[in-house]
Amino acid sequence: MTDISTPKMTARGINVFYGDKQAINDVSIDITQEDVTAFIGPSGCGKSTFLRTLNRMNDTIANARVEGQIALDGEDIYASSMDVVQLRARVGMVFQKPNPFPKSIYENVAYGPRIHGLATGKAELDQIVEKSLRRAGLWDEVKDRLAESGTALSGGQQQRLCIARAIAVNPEVILMDEPCSALDPIATAKIEELIHELRGRYAIAIVTHNMQQAARVSQRTAFFHLGTLVEYGDTSEIFTNPRETRTKDYITGRYG
Numbered sequence: 001m002t003d004i005s006t007p008k009m010t011a012r013g014i015n016v017f018y019g020d021k022q023a024i025n026d027v028s029i030d031i032t033q034e035d036v037t038a039f040i041g042p043s044g045c046g047k048s049t050f051l052r053t054l055n056r057m058n059d060t061i062a063n064a065r066v067e068g069q070i071a072l073d074g075e076d077i078y079a080s081s082m083d084v085v086q087l088r089a090r091v092g093m094v095f096q097k098p099n100p101f102p103k104s105i106y107e108n109v110a111y112g113p114r115i116h117g118l119a120t121g122k123a124e125l126d127q128i129v130e131k132s133l134r135r136a137g138l139w140d141e142v143k144d145r146l147a148e149s150g151t152a153l154s155g156g157q158q159q160r161l162c163i164a165r166a167i168a169v170n171p172e173v174i175l176m177d178e179p180c181s182a183l184d185p186i187a188t189a190k191i192e193e194l195i196h197e198l199r200g201r202y203a204i205a206i207v208t209h210n211m212q213q214a215a216r217v218s219q220r221t222a223f224f225h226l227g228t229l230v231e232y233g234d235t236s237e238i239f240t241n242p243r244e245t246r247t248k249d250y251i252t253g254r255y256g
């Protein structure tokens with residue numbers, strides 16, 4: 001059982017470079033188990049770059065380099081002994097544009113548990129698929145069409161399928177990079193509702209350019225500007241009583 005007072009993830013002194021260009025400058029932050037943490041800030045401030053450090057997705061970008069320390073339950077995720085495939089199951093990710101595999105709805109969810117050896121047979125795999133789709137709020141819409149292609153679903157359904165795919169491998173943390181930016185308001189509301197339901201079961205960090213969304217879904221907010229973390233605290237405080245002028249200017253719409 002996780003002690004809720006202990007951060008699930010800690011980042012200390014993080015710098016990220018793309019070639020010679022520094023995109024993140026000395027960022028330290030805790031991702032807590034019981035909260036949804038929102039990363040906000042103007043375009044290009046480094047929200048996505050920072051989010052990607054939390055499950056080493058920056059490893060996949062040729063000229064990206066990360067300095068500093070990030071721990072998951074106290075374990076250094078950049079240690080050479082860390083199995084990155086395992087890490088990305090423990091710290092799952094949902095992207096801006098829904099990206100289901102061009103396979104059936106069932107296979108989209110079953111693929112991860114199968115390669116990670118989480119099911120001993122078909123019945124158990126079926127159960128994992130159903131549970132994951134239920135948790136992602138999609139089961140009732142797809143239970144009669146599991147063999148159909150995931151890419152035939154609506155955008156909002158595809159995004160919930162991607163969330164089900166992340167859930168299926170028992171993640172501890174879910175990272176969401178602007179998960180609603182390609183969705184209409186109704187699909188967006190469903191994802192926001194889902195984030196509320198998933199809160200507590202998984203530590204969640206979400207990048208959003210939509211301040212109303214950050215205020216609606218998160219309990220902690222981190223405001224980034226030009227690669228630095230300007231302010232990090234309770235969402236209600238950040239939005240009603242920010243300590244820093246730059247935060248205040250941003251949330252009141254003076255720039256961004």
Ligand SMILES: Nc1ncnc2c1ncn2[C@@H]1O[C@H](COP(=O)(O)OP(=O)(O)OP(=O)(O)O)[C@@H](O)[C@H]1O
Binds near residue numbers: 041044047049
């Ligand atoms: N693959 C890359 N190669 C080089 N520079 C990059 C790369 N990805 C991002 N950058 C740069 O790093 C900085 C931070 O970008 P990042 O995408 O993290 O910002 P962001 O706050 O998420 O922006 P947005 O809200 O527009 O997505 C920007 O200056 C961007 O141009």
